[in-house]
Amino acid sequence: MIYPLNGVIKVTKLVFLLLLLIPLAGWAKEAIPVAEDPEVEKRMLALTMDLRCLVCQNEPISDSRAEFSNDIRREIREQIKADKTDEEIVQFLVDRYGDFILYNPPMKPTTILLWFGPILLFVIALGALIVHLRRRRVQVGEISLSPEQLAQAEALLDEEKKGKKV
Amino acid sequence: MMRYLIPLFAFMVLAAFLLVGLTLNPRQVPSPLINKPAPKFQLDQLHEPDKNMSSEDNLGKVWILNVWASWCVACRDEHPLLVQLAKSGIVPIYGLNYKDERSTALQWLKRYGDPYAISIVDIDGKVGIDYGVYGVPETYVIDKKGIIRHKQIGPVTVDSLEKTIIPLIKELQQQV
Numbered sequence: 484m485i486y487p488l489n490g491v492i493k494v495t496k497l498v499f500l501l502l503l504l505i506p507l508a509g510w511a512k513e514a515i516p517v518a519e520d521p522e523v524e525k526r527m528l529a530l531t532m533d534l535r536c537l538v539c540q541n542e543p544i545s546d547s548r549a550e551f552s553n554d555i556r557r558e559i560r561e562q563i564k565a566d567k568t569d570e571e572i573v574q575f576l577v578d579r580y581g582d583f584i585l586y587n588p589p590m591k592p593t594t595i596l597l598w599f600g601p602i603l604l605f606v607i608a609l610g611a612l613i614v615h616l617r618r619r620r621v622q623v624g625e626i627s628l629s630p631e632q633l634a635q636a637e638a639l640l641d642e643e644k645k646g647k648k649v
Numbered sequence: 650m651m652r653y654l655i656p657l658f659a660f661m662v663l664a665a666f667l668l669v670g671l672t673l674n675p676r677q678v679p680s681p682l683i684n685k686p687a688p689k690f691q692l693d694q695l696h697e698p699d700k701n702m703s704s705e706d707n708l709g710k711v712w713i714l715n716v717w718a719s720w721c722v723a724c725r726d727e728h729p730l731l732v733q734l735a736k737s738g739i740v741p742i743y744g745l746n747y748k749d750e751r752s753t754a755l756q757w758l759k760r761y762g763d764p765y766a767i768s769i770v771d772i773d774g775k776v777g778i779d780y781g782v783y784g785v786p787e788t789y790v791i792d793k794k795g796i797i798r799h800k801q802i803g804p805v806t807v808d809s810l811e812k813t814i815i816p817l818i819k820e821l822q823q824q825v
Contacts, residue, residue, distance in 0.1 A: 537678060537783040550748075551783050554774050579781040581681040 523563045530559055530569055533586050534576065543586065680781050680800045687714070687791045688779035695746050695754060695768035702743075702769050704795065711821045713742045713814075714789040715765070715805075716777065718749040719757035721785045727804035728761045734810065735764035740818045744768035747777050747785055790814060792821045 531545035531552075538549040544556065555576070562572045576584050588594045596603075628636070682688075691703040715731060717724045735742050744765035746754050751770065758768070771777055780789065781800075790799040799817055801809055 540675060554778060558775075558778055578681060579778060580783065581678060581781070583678045 520564075523560055526563050526569070527556060527559045530572060531556060534573075535584050535586055537580060537584065676784065677802055678783075680797075680802075682781055682797050683800060685797060687789065687795050687797050688776070690769075690771075690776045690779065692745075692769040692771060692776060695744070695751065695758075695770050698751070698770075702767050707741075707743070707791070708795050709793050711740055711793055711818055712766075712791050713740055713818075714745055714780075714791060715742055716745045716747050716780070716782050716785050716787040716789075718747045718785050719753045720749065721747075723804045724786045725761065727786055727806070728764070730805050730807065730810060731764040732762040734815075735766075739815060740822075741766040745776065745780075746770050747782065748772065748774045788814070790817055790821070793824060 528545050532543050534544040534555070536542045536544045536547040536549055536552045536555075538551045539547050542549075542552075544552040559572055562575065567575075573585070582588055582594075588597060590598055687704055689704050691701055694700045694702055713734075717728075731742055734740070742764050744767070746768050748771065754768070754770075758765075774782070780787075784802055786804055788801040788805055789797050792798050798821060799814065801814065805814065
């Protein structure tokens with residue numbers, strides 16, 4: 484025994500001290516349920532994975548702990564419960580935050596360059612390569628020697644053969 | 650000659666793009682709400698909780714909606730400017746007290762001055778979502794027909810007030 488209980492006063496003291504601990508139990512809260520409805524949570528996660536957190540711009544809302552993302556997640560949960568379709572929810576957010584909230588930009592006049600720019604660059608590069616190769620072939624084909632040059636070349640080759648024999 | 654000029658030219662084009670990129674602020678996301686009707690709201694007032702205010706109460710005048718909170722550090726930076734603007738009487742400023750606590754919000758206004766004609770309380774940030782708020786402070790200029798004409802993300806500065814906001818307000822006030 485840590486406390487020698489030799490007297491009623493000591494016991495009442497101990498009980499009193501223990502009673503003082505009761506308010507501490509009030510601190511322990513039940514964990515807030517992350518997913519009240521797993522179906523809603525699943526849809527919400529799938530949606531928010533492709534949405535940008537505007538505060539921490541390189542993080543999707545699904546991963547972000549920012550207050551902004553908390554609010555958007557709550558909003559999406561509420562809208563899912565209100566039987567809104569995924570398209571309606573995304574449109575709701577785009578109307579307020581713009582296309583920037585989408586990681587997948589929609590195809591429209593202002594994003595045509597974004598979508599087709601790489602293909603355009605590839606086509607230009609391919610064209611440049613073809614033009615370059617054609618030009619080189621013409622250059623290679625054009626090389627012709629005059630009779631004197633041919634004679635000179637033959638003489639040089641002959642000389643080399645003789646040199647090797649020696 | 651050309652074979653040296655082409656890479657140089659390509660480099661200059663790339664450098665020009667990067668240079669422009671340096672001057673852009675990735676935090677300034679253009680709001681899709683510009684030139685659209687301001688989202689409607691009906692919220693309780695901060696000072697008198699039993700009264701409310703609706704966005705339609707302000708039809709017929711040019712006004713500013715400033716989103717603020719006592720927990721927002723940058724709000725403190727812009728606050729003296731708002732107090733000054735309110736004193737000048739150019740335009741009424743309405744405060745949207747965003748996800749704040751009433752008592753601390755009231756204390757904050759007492760301490761730093763209250764530029765707001767009326768402050769309204771958006772306790773859970775619902776109206777904030779309607780307005781596309783993501784970085785407090787944000788400031789909206791709304792015209793006589795209730796259309797958002799300008800949105801400033803982040804604190805108002807002397808520069809943005811003098812060069813953009815005040816000239817815009819004067820122009821909007823001329824309109825019928």
